[in-house]
Amino acid sequence: MDELQFTGVAAAAREASQRIVQLVRETPLDYSFRFSAATGAEVYFKLENLQYTGSFKLRGAANRLATLTAAQREAGCVAASSGNHGAAVAYAMRKLGIRGVIFVPEQTSTAKVEAIRSYGGDVRFFGTDGLDTELHAREFADEHGMFYLSPYNDPEVIAGQGTCGIEIASQLPQVDVLYVAVGGGGLVSGVASVLRSDNPGIRVVGCQPEASAVMAHSVQAGRIVDEASRPTLSDGTAGGIEQDAITFDLCRTLVDEFVLVSEAEIGAAMRQFVDFEHQLIEGAAGVALAAMLKQTDALVGRKVVVLICGGNVGRDTLKRIL
Numbered sequence: 001m002d003e004l005q006f007t008g009v010a011a012a013a014r015e016a017s018q019r020i021v022q023l024v025r026e027t028p029l030d031y032s033f034r035f036s037a038a039t040g041a042e043v044y045f046k047l048e049n050l051q052y053t054g055s056f057k058l059r060g061a062a063n064r065l066a067t068l069t070a071a072q073r074e075a076g077c078v079a080a081s082s083g084n085h086g087a088a089v090a091y092a093m094r095k096l097g098i099r100g101v102i103f104v105p106e107q108t109s110t111a112k113v114e115a116i117r118s119y120g121g122d123v124r125f126f127g128t129d130g131l132d133t134e135l136h137a138r139e140f141a142d143e144h145g146m147f148y149l150s151p152y153n154d155p156e157v158i159a160g161q162g163t164c165g166i167e168i169a170s171q172l173p174q175v176d177v178l179y180v181a182v183g184g185g186g187l188v189s190g191v192a193s194v195l196r197s198d199n200p201g202i203r204v205v206g207c208q209p210e211a212s213a214v215m216a217h218s219v220q221a222g223r224i225v226d227e228a229s230r231p232t233l234s235d236g237t238a239g240g241i242e243q244d245a246i247t248f249d250l251c252r253t254l255v256d257e258f259v260l261v262s263e264a265e266i267g268a269a270m271r272q273f274v275d276f277e278h279q280l281i282e283g284a285a286g287v288a289l290a291a292m293l294k295q296t297d298a299l300v301g302r303k304v305v306v307l308i309c310g311g312n313v314g315r316d317t318l319k320r321i322l
Helices: 003-019 033-039 057-066 070-075 084-096 110-118 130-144 155-171 186-198 214-221 247-254 263-277 283-294 315-321
Strands: 029-031 042-047 077-080 100-104 122-125 147-149 177-181 203-209 257-261 303-308
Touching: 003 057, 003 155, 003 186, 003 247, 029 155, 033 042, 033 263, 042 155, 057 084, 057 147, 057 155, 077 084, 077 130, 084 100, 084 110, 100 110, 100 130, 110 122, 130 147, 155 186, 177 186, 177 283, 186 203, 186 247, 203 214, 203 283, 214 247, 214 257, 257 263, 257 283, 263 283, 263 315, 283 303
Parallel strands: 042 303, 077 100, 077 147, 100 122, 177 203, 177 303, 203 257
Antiparallel strands: 029 042
16 A cells, blocks of 8 residues: 555544534543653644544444445444444434444443443444454345445444544644553554554554454554454453454555553553553553553653543453453
8 A cells, every 4th residue: 555545544534623523522632741751752642532432433433324325224224342332323323313233242241331321322242353243234234235444444434443643643743652551453443544644754553452453463464364352351352353354455555563462551552541641442442552651761852642542441350340
């Protein structure tokens, strides 16, 4: 994938930012005195945990639903999600008057399932791996003539996630290093496309848990690999990747480096964020922070943005890590 293609993603993100302005909120980019002092870098947090529904996922879901034809809206929508995408789809469908079904893996946290239902989502359980759930949801959509809304494998979803990058660029024009948690790759593809189109020198670090690092291993192998994921605090990034995922080439082009972190490192990062910033974050956001904390020696004096992708964490998980 060449520069022209990812600048096309950036242009689509700019269109999306106008389309969804009434459906999402601009989230803060906060300078962290405590983390900056601890690392020697200028550390900023893009607080998508403060987004409606508690995560960045609303951006992509809202943009994709807003671009559906009248016939597609009438037929309804199907989504698959470990939680955050499902909540985002349910919220956006309710706002736009679209009906639908949301499939989640059987181990999805109770907090995330309750969030989906609170926005009016029809939740159904299937599978134990994110990819299994996605494939089942696609089959269900085909059988019932409904639109399948992918959590990452869709240009309009990626463009929607890219609106987060547009906000970062306006809030901090010069960013040296960006840390983003990666699952299917929609967020990093959108945000990095926008930021790199304005700032080719930015360093983009993709962050994944050691227990589920399919994208990192796929990029390393030069093909999308099929491998099992182990349980992880970062349930929002866990699971496999569809074989035709358009995010694979985007990640190969845009991500300079992947950093993998352990469960202990994720938990420690989440605790430190609570102590320093007095906010709750979910495991996927802890992955990005933990990755940054592993590389502090290389960050002294640099402007660093850690994308806090979500704050939907259940009580049981909190009890475990605090």
